[in-house]
Amino acid sequence: MWEGLGLQVFLMCLGAVLCSAVAASRTGKEGQVLHRSKRGWVWNQFFVIEEYTGPDPVLVGRLHSDVDAGDGNCKYILSGEGAGTIFVIDDKTGNIHATKTLDREEQAQYTLTAQAVDRATNKPLEPPSEFIVKVQDINDNPPEFLHGPYYARVPEMSNVGTSVMQVTATDADDPTYGNSARLVYSILQGQPYFSVEPQTGIIRTALPNMDREARQEYDVVIQAKDMGGHMGGLSGTTEVKITLTDVNDNPPKFPQSVYSMSVSEDKVSGEEVGRLKAKDPDLGENGLVSYRFIEGDGMTVFEITTDTDTREGVIKLRKPVDFETKRAYTLRVEASNTHVDPRFIAWGPYKDTATVKVMVEDADEPPAFLATSYSFEVEENAHDGTVVGRVHAKDTDVANNPVRYMIPRYTDVEQFFSVGPEDGIIKTTRPLDRETLPWHNISVSATEIGGHHQDTKVRVNIKVKDMNDNAPEFATQNEILVCENASPGKLIETVSAVDKDEMAHRQYFHFSIAPEAVNNHNFSLKDNRDSTASIYVTRRGFSRMTQDVYFLPIEINDNGIPPMSSTNTLTIRVCSCDSKDTILSCNVEPYILPAGLSTGALIAILACIVILLAIVVLFVALRRQKKEPLIVFEEEDIRENIITYDDEGGGEEDTEAFDIATLQNPDGANGFLPRKDIKPELQYPMRPGGHPVANTVDVDDFIKTRINDADSDPTAPPYDSIQIYGYEGRGSIAGSLSSLESVTTDSDLDYDYLQSWGPRFKKLADLYGTKDSKER
Secondary structure, eight states: OHHHHHHHHHHHHHHHHHHHHHHHTSBOTTSOBOOOOOOSOOOOEEEEETTOOOSSOEEEEEOOOTTOOSSSOEEEEEEETTBTTTEEEOTTTOEEEEOSOOOTTTOSEEEEEEEEEETTTOOBSSOOEEEEEEEEOOSOOOOBOTTOSEEEEEETTOOTTOEEEEOOOBOOSOTTSTTTTOOEEEEEESTTTEEEOTTTOEEEEOSSOOOTTTOOEEEEEEEEESGGGOTTOOEEEEEEEEEEEOOSOOOOBOSOSEEEEEEETTOOTTOEEEEEOOBOOOOGGGGOEEEEEEEETTTTTEEEEEETTTTEEEEEESSOOOTTTOOEEEEEEEEEESSOOGGGGGGOOOEEEEEEEEEEEOOOOOOEESSSEEEEEEETTOOTTOEEEEOOEEOOSTTOOOEEEEOOGGGSTTOOEEEOTTTOEEEESSOOOTTTOSEEEEEEEEEESSTTOOEEEEEEEEEEEOOSOSOOEESOOOOEEEETTOOTTOEEEEEEEEOSSOOOTTOOOEEEEOGGGTTOSSEEEEEOSSSEEEEEEOOOOOOTTTOSEEEEEEEEEOOOSSOOEEEEEEEEEEEEEOTTOOEEEOOOGGGGSOTTOOHHHHHHHHHHHHHHHHHHHHHHHHHHHHSOOSSOOTTSOGGGGOOOOOOOOSOTTOOSSSOGGGGSOGGGGGTOOOOSSSOOSSOOOOOSSOOOOGGGOOHHHHHHHHHHHHHHOTTOTTSOOOOOOOOOOTTOSSOOOOTTGGGTSOOOOOOGGGGGGOGGGHHHIIIIIHHHHHHO
């Protein structure tokens, strides 16, 4: 069967080639006869059906050349796309077979080249010829929606036939051959709400007045079928999710016609009374609702606003309510859409109304003053107990409890005022001084007696009225300078005054020279009648040497009621000036010195005084250096304080062997022993009683006296001092403690270490160390 089909195709192609050759051989434009060379074979293309699944290879066609005599010397060769793999040729017969299943969707045609050659020599018998093998399509691919699933939106309440969206399917089969790729669309799910155009795939609405509030989403299934939708065609489906978008097609609606609310009378302006809400099922701006009062007796007392988050109408107090005045209010509230769609305006009206009844609740309120604040005046220096004014408050509740008044101490710390607890009369507690505090700002509280003891406060401003109780005085206390060469009639200063009291209209200060200075011949005063006065010089010839400062008493009167005056002293200093009245100096110290002494003389006197002071200091310093120090320095000879005698004496009982007076301090003969280690701050008087004469004193008495002097001396140790006791006592067991004998005493001690003790021990080192060195 396949072989016969291939042969038919081949013969049809061959016939077409022959016809074209005959037409080409006809006469041309100028009557010439055209001739073509004859070829052994000619063909255009072969066809093979795709997806062949038979057991044998498919015969595509047969090649045959006129030079083939059938003796087997002609050999057919095939080359090109798929030659040898997909397409094979019988080199003897020229039959071409397809060895594999072909898919047109993978490759629609193959280009091959055929040639006939001599089998023995392999030389071409015919020139090579190219031909095409086309894969003939069959309906083996179903339609596909490449972009599914789809999502679409369409406004609710759209008219029938409103386009929603277009879906498109593709078919891989050949659209030019048969109906394999001819698609038809249909809707499998979504009726009766939507429809689809069969040829274009456009989805449209099929029902009017689809309401989003009733149903918002629809799942639609669209099918695409090839073969023009006929039986046997392949099909594919896709899902389309269609959402209805919102439009303002619903008016707001109150769920109830009457709302009841209550508010306490103690609430302040701005506080919330209640809420109400009109429901609108639309979304977004289509569901926005605004509220307003359209009528009622509380339109000036209440206000309504919209809560944008909850879409509620919030009723608030515009001003406080009073239970005793009005106990109930009725309001009419309207709720309307902010945005209205003109397409649905005929469905209106897009608003609704409701009635709101507000009940006022009684509350225990504090007393209320008749005025929000009070202002009073009181005379300055008024005696204590003077009435300033009265405040009045009352209980606004039904009970009308009595009220008690008081002044909070923090508003009147110094307690200038008092208030009657029952009548509210404010009085002074002491005289007030306007110059100290012209205004007093206090508060008075009224407390309800009974109930919850609530209180309220009111501001009371008290002005202290001025009295003329302060005398005027100079505005400044500066000195006035006048030149020595000032001429009579010269204005030297204009003085002014100040007064702590308030100045009345057209009131001014009056100046005059005090009576005790009226007859002065130095200065005069002129009242300018504008609260100032001018001071003039009345003579010439001022001199600092004669008098450098003048005091002019001036009396100032304020012309008040009662009039107050004071005497102020004006200080006028005489100064040295040049010819242009420029002040050079006002210093008067050089004129205090005696006359006749020049600057050189003053310098000489000061130099002599300095020299005398230097001599005194030098003398004191030399005296201090001559005092004997208590510590022996290295340059002194220690033997200066050693008494040497050669006679042995009569022992300890012998008191006549030497003069005991040598052991006494000559300064102690008068009863006072001066300290040499410190400078005494006080001089002590001589002690009463005299000491025995040195030649007749007993040694025991002498030592006891010295010990007593040391013990009773207030300048004695703890300061460093040296006490010398020459007497060792009777019957001493220890023997002599004197180190003077140690020089002649044989000792095996080594005193060389004294050399390293420094210059203060140099003498000892020489005494002991030298001896040891000589012995060595």
